Amino acid sequence: MCGIVGYVGPQDARDVVLEGLRRLEYRGYDSAGIAVLADGSLATAKKAGKLANLEKVLAETPLPSATTAIGHTRWATHGGPTDRNAHPHVSADGSVAVIHNGIIENFASLRAECEATGIEFLSETDTEVAAHLLAAAYREAPEGEGRLAEAMRAVCRRLEGAFTLVATHVAEPDTLVAARRSSPLVVGSGRTADGTAEYFLGSDVAAFIGHTRNALELGQDQVVEIDRTRGVSVTDFGGAAAEPVAYTVDWDAAAAEKGGYGWFMLKEIAEQPQAVADTLLGRLGAHGELVLDEVRLSDQELRDIDKIFVVACGTAYHAGLIAKYAIEHWTRIPVEVEVASEFRYRDPVLDRSTLVVVISQSGETMDTLMALRHARDQKARVLAICNANGSTIPRESDAVLYTHAGPEIAVASTKGFLTQVVACYLVGLFLAQVRGMKFEDEVASIVEDLRKLPDAVAQVLAEMEPVRELARSLADADTILFLGRHVGFPVALEGALKLKELAYIHAEGFAAGELKHGPIALIDQGTPVVVVVPSPRSRESVHGKVVSNIQEVRARGALTIVIAEEGDEDVVPYADHLIRVPRTPTLLAPVVTTVPLQVLACEIADTRGLDVDQPRNLAKSVTVE
């Protein structure tokens, strides 16, 4: 939530920061702002609404050119999305500008303290206190190098909550100082064509991948000072030197561009065959075995596991629901799946032999991070499934399995989801292999099925024109229901979530068997009902039951939209619209059946004239609880 960009270097900092904001706008888009340090004073521009509004202001009234600047795109928490509440916030004496991501929980008492000294607040944000406190702390800090960093440490020691703060001070024109506690922040360091050093700060690497791939990952409760001549130095909040972790970003700038697609979401949907292939790459051995060297848990630790919790939010939670079916089936270990925001508050029973699998595309979702910390406090082992390298969740986990989806910019997760599901399969199969729950040839046969997934997804994508046509006819629907059984149930939930978040149409996903216990009353003449049909080869005639469910809703007037595998003729008489997917083993089917639902939601939103990539009220990475 909230995009943060900072730059110190020889280039025009206004351009670098604006470019970074364009790349980070997906993190929040209620307002945007920029501050530059030029000729010994701060100049700011900020505007409510999308970045385009700020760009318009800057085109009419340009800021002076500068070599140090900070910029922010906001997802409002304290104070509405107005010009006044937009960041950066400047201290009353005009010396400090601050941008912030997170929530300063004790801001009310700090604000009262500032007001008692005569400071008049200009915004309703929690952030503004940091600007005033920092200006005061700077006056108190010893003169000389590192004064702003010292002031930042003093302020951070007083703040409660989660925050990333970036500050610039008029007395230190070549310096930026930043701090982080439980909120994301990465440092980029590069050189311009003539070899001059330049430095970047960003909420994530997308902020600067157009300039450098050299990044530094900061730890918890750390302050970083970046100075054009002295370079980068990191300390903890107490002032003790700390060593940041250097890494090379393997995403390139082009991967974070639309590449000719109208929406990032369309591009990311199209990238799914590759993303799935990349997530499998190197993990399927030549003899049909699983090779997960990066899972840093010993075989003995994996054998000792007697219970698994999968914890995640939103779409990632749906991936977890699918994981439950596969992992329990393959390993016979009980699996519970929970939304992260509920997990730690209900005192779950965890111990050393519990494996907690946390799933997060961004690696920064605060609810998931807090659940992870709770699990580790209770001595459980934590395995993260994550897409963003260098993010907080994998760093704090005992083990990590990265999905290799590449940057996901659209707020609605697509390739992130598919690769999470695939990673869950890998975890399940690996556990089965290590614990001897499956014969080698059984694992090898499932591995063969996994290898076919990228082509199966590509085949679905090649046949999406009828889905797009159907979507256009559904654009005025008031409500759309989604039904599924077994792994089709989480797919139904995911289809409904996609539609809600993108098209703002009421949508609900149901376990098809639950329909008769209440929700069937929602069905009226013409209500669109999407049904995810399992393979006719699925166990215990789930298929037959779903076919009956289609008939039940149709008998009550529903318009049935049926997703069924090739060759399934049983559904034909009851489908008003039939979407075919390739034959895929039951447990792996979500990887193909989800895709038409993504396309459906995307196209309906587009037909309704909505912003597909940046739906209202949302942000890509939810870094507040």
Ligand code: AGP
């Ligand atoms: C997906 O379309 C959503 N925008 C959202 O539910 C998302 O999946 C959720 O916030 C979790 O994000 P994460 O994977 O980055 O932790």
